Amino acid sequence: MTTAITNDLVDDRPPPSYRRRRALSTIGAFSLMLAVSLNFAFGFLVVPGSAHFNVSAAQFLVWFSISTVSMGLSSVPLGKLMAAHGTKIVVVCSGLLATASMVCMAFAPNIATFYLLSITVGIGLCGCTSLAATTIVVGWHLHKRRGTVLGGVMAAMGLGGFAWGFVFPPLLEAVGWRAGLLTIAALIAMLTVLPGIFLISNPPIPGTNAPRTVAAEQRKVMRAGIRNVVVLVTIAAAIFSFEGAFAAIMPAVFSANGLSPAMAGALVSYYSVFSLVVKPLLGYINDRWGIHTMLGLLSLAYVVGLPGLSLLGDSGTIGYYLLLPVAALSLAAPTIAAPLVITRCVGAQRYSAVYGTMIVGNCVGLALGAPAWGLAYDVFGSYRVALALAGVAGLMAMALLLIAVRTSRRPDTEAAAAYPQGTPPASSA
Missing domain, CATH: 1.20.1250.20 (MFS general substrate transporter like domains)
Structure with a gap:
């Protein structure tokens, strides 16, 4: 009896099911940061996109400013949604929104429609990229190696950027602007929606069992x-x-x-x-x-x-x-x-x-x-x-x-x- 109690006290490792979900969620966070690196790929769309809509590069890049603003405005409510309802559902829904918006952008009839769709692209990308990835790492890794894990996950941005620099120039030359944007949309779905469904689990929230009798x-x-x-x-x-x-x-x-x-x-x-x-x-x-x-x-x-x-x-x-x-x-x-x-x-x-x-x-x-x-x-x-x-x-x-x-x-x-x-x-x- 004493031996059993002692073993229970000493063996404080996380159970296998927890370690498995933590590992899969970390892989999912790495995938979300690969999606962040697609910002490098957007840069290759400037010249063919400007020619497609017959506008200057500065006019075409307005969509990026609009997307950035919508991302900033939506970050606070999306962060609160993750805290209230979990990261998984926010990642999946945001990834679907970003993917659908990019598909529609590829078939936008004019630059004004392209600008409008960039609003929902910003909202979608906000909920399925760095905000979600860092929340996953912080929530799952409560041990002393959290910083190392976070650094490894963030390294996905550099890895992706290095790869897209070789992939997208010949791809756009071969398939054109519209197919290139559709390729980015497909990659967003693969790197956010699929990991959100099959890899990511909601992080445990530390302190849920802690007493809440805190003085006002x-x-x-x-x-x-x-x-x-x-x-x-x-x-x-x-x-x-x-x-x-x-x-x-x-x-x-x-x-x-x-x-x-x-x-x-x-x-x-x-x-x-x-x-x-x-x-x-x-x-x-x-x-x-x-x-x-x-x-x-x-x-x-x-x-x-x-x-x-x-x-x-x-x-x-x-x-x-x-x-x-x-x-x-x-x-x-x-x-x-x-x-x-x-x-x-x-x-x-x-x-x-x-x-x-x-x-x-x-x-x-x-x-x-x-x-x-x-x-x-x-x-x-x-x-x-x-x-x-x-x-x-x-x-x-x-x-x-x-x-x-x-x-x-x-x-x-x-x-x-x-x-x-x-x-x-x-x-x-």
Whole structure:
């Protein structure tokens, strides 16, 4: 009798069924991040899409701005829906909406209809990409290796972007614009709807069995702390996206510095490889040495990376090969540091709602970032000032994340203490 009780106390590993659902859900989250990487494929549609509708590239790209705005506006309600009804149903419905909208876009009779359909595309993609993927990882992985798992899942963006760069140019040349957009729609369905149905399970919510007799004053303090975290991480996300526009205009920066198009393309591929590697690395650093070490390393990368690139000009390629890995490390902050900070500050139970609010800031930064870089080039005749200021902006965003960590009450730490091996309460399966 005593031996049986002792064995029950020692064997606190998650049951096999839980581990299986956690593993399948993590694979599903990886698939959702592959869908995020299709943003690279959309870039190849600009030229043939403009010709199809007989509009300029700027007019065609209005659809992307509309989609980004609708994504930002829908992120908060979708985050609350995930918290209330689970991630699985939101992923499936959002994936179906995005797929159907893209199919309709391929047959849009004019550019105005194309713009209108981009609204529902943004709403659909918001619910079946990074918001859902990070919620799955945060909700299922309550153990000390959560950061490493999150980094591995986020690496799918770099892997997908690397692959689409080789696949889509010859594909569009062979099948044309409409078939290319239909191919993207089919990939969205494969990477979101099918995993949502067959792989993803709703994450267990830590603390469902915990007593709810919390004093009113304590609840008031907790809500105030969460509001502070929401404000800090949302502003930080806007700043990150603002300076992260470098990744989108990288070829233009290299060309302005006097590098040939071939060399610019080689450096972009070089950067992409390191952007694939640094995300798991940052997650491991968080798990091994703590979140303060990770934030400190990222701050150092912001000091060295983009400001260092501003000093290179056409002085040769060795400096680019040395500094682009550092830049890739710093630009991984929004996808790794921000989710880990949110989880530490508000816990897994409130993660989707807070992350959904953070996406609003991310979309604002995306909408303003690229034009600001272009304005800096027009005013100063180069991107050097923008690169230097981007490093300063990154440091400001890192400071906001650090303030959020230091002022939070760390509910996620309490959850991890309650379930040290990542095992959920029996009622939350």
